[in-house]
Amino acid sequence: QKEVEQNSGPLSVPEGAIASLNCTYSDRGSQSFFWYRQYSGKSPELIMSIYSNGDKEDGRFTAQLNKASQYVSLLIRDSQPSDSATYLCAVKVLAGYSTLTFGKGTMLLVSP
Amino acid sequence: DAGVIQSPRHEVTEMGQEVTLRCKPISGHNSLFWYRQTMMRGLELLIYFNNNVPIDDSGMPEDRFSAKMPNASFSTLKIQPSEPRDSAVYFCASSLGGRQNTEAFFGQGTRLTVV
Numbered sequence: 001q002k003e004v005e006q007n008s009g010p011l012s013v014p015e016g017a018i019a020s021l022n023c024t025y026s027d028r029g030s031q032s033f034f035w036y037r038q039y040s041g042k043s044p045e046l047i048m049s050i051y052s053n054g055d056k057e058d059g060r061f062t063a064q065l066n067k068a069s070q071y072v073s074l075l076i077r078d079s080q081p082s083d084s085a086t087y088l089c090a091v092k093v094l095a096g097y098s099t100l101t102f103g104k105g106t107m108l109l110v111s112p
Numbered sequence: 113d114a115g116v117i118q119s120p121r122h123e124v125t126e127m128g129q130e131v132t133l134r135c136k137p138i139s140g141h142n143s144l145f146w147y148r149q150t151m152m153r154g155l156e157l158l159i160y161f162n163n164n165v166p167i168d169d170s171g172m173p174e175d176r177f178s179a180k181m182p183n184a185s186f187s188t189l190k191i192q193p194s195e196p197r198d199s200a201v202y203f204c205a206s207s208l209g210g211r212q213n214t215e216a217f218f219g220q221g222t223r224l225t226v227v
Contacts, residue, residue, distance in 0.1 A: 034215060043203060043218040044155070088155065099145065099168060100216055104154035 003027075006089050006103035014111055019076040021106050023089030026070070032092040033065055033072045038105065039085045048074060079110045116219035118204050124225045130192040133222045135204030136185055145216060146179055146189050147203040155203070161187065194226045 003026040013019045021035075032051050036044035050056045050063040050072065062075040072091075076083055086105040117136040125131050137144050146158040160168040161181045169179070176195070181187040191198055201223050205216040 043221050045218070046215045049215060099157055099160050101157070102147075102155040 004089055004091055004101050004103035006106045008104060009107040010109045011106055012109045012111065013079050015079060015081060017079050019079045019083065019108055019110070021074040021087050021108065023072045023103055024070055025072070025091045027091070027093055028070065029093045030091040033063070034090040034100065035063060035074045036088040036090060037085045038088055044088055081110045081112050084108055084110050116204055116206050116217055118219035118222050120222060121220060122223045124227065125194055127195055127226055128193045130190065131194045131224060133189040133202050135187045135219060137187070137204070137206030138217060139185070141206035141208050142184065143207045144181060144187050145205040147205060149201045149203060158189070196226045199224055199226050
């Protein structure tokens with residue numbers, strides 16, 4: 001059974017700090033990894049995707065993937081109060097028809 | 113494109129009543145997903161369609177739940193009869209490609225309350 005684990009938080013960081021969000025997954029066949037942000041009462045929105053080991057940067061966001069350790073993380077630099085949300089990690093196995101398996105999310109709180 | 117469109121946004125119904133949730137995927141997307149989100153269980157996949165065909169319905173909790181996709185631009189999720197434990201936010205999502213490495217885009221969700 002595919003499992004995606006995240007610390008539920010909340011993770012509290014001061015404005016301007018680096019927020020580090022972590023995710024582990026159980027299925028070694030997982031090939032695609034996504035980070036979604038979900039504001040309270042809203043739908044999940046994609047912010048990052050990563051498919052190969054290493055780092056991928058997009059603005060203030062950096063996704064890191066280590067397939068050997070089955071670990072994916074999201075770093076948010078210069079955190080802003082507007083980054084306060086729940087961050088969902090999702091993984092996908094590229095075998096036949098595959099779907100996204102989501103973690104339960106980590107709540108991030110950025111204080112001014 | 114307007115994105116994935118779901119209706120209604122909110123639904124309050126009495127236990128035992130039939131509930132129908134509707135979804136219009138992004139034009140050109142051939143994969144459609146129904147998810148349910150609760151605090152306890154997070155975001156759970158209920159059913160997945162590819163080219164209007166149900167591919168994986170293993171997440172459908174029981175026979176009270178059914179889903180259809182009569183054409184590429186419309187899908188429904190029906191609960192009959194509804195129960196209080198069905199109260200949740202139901203999301204529809206769509207993506208381009210069943211086997212490809214593509215992201216899913218979510219609708220705004222339907223908040224269902226069964227009393």
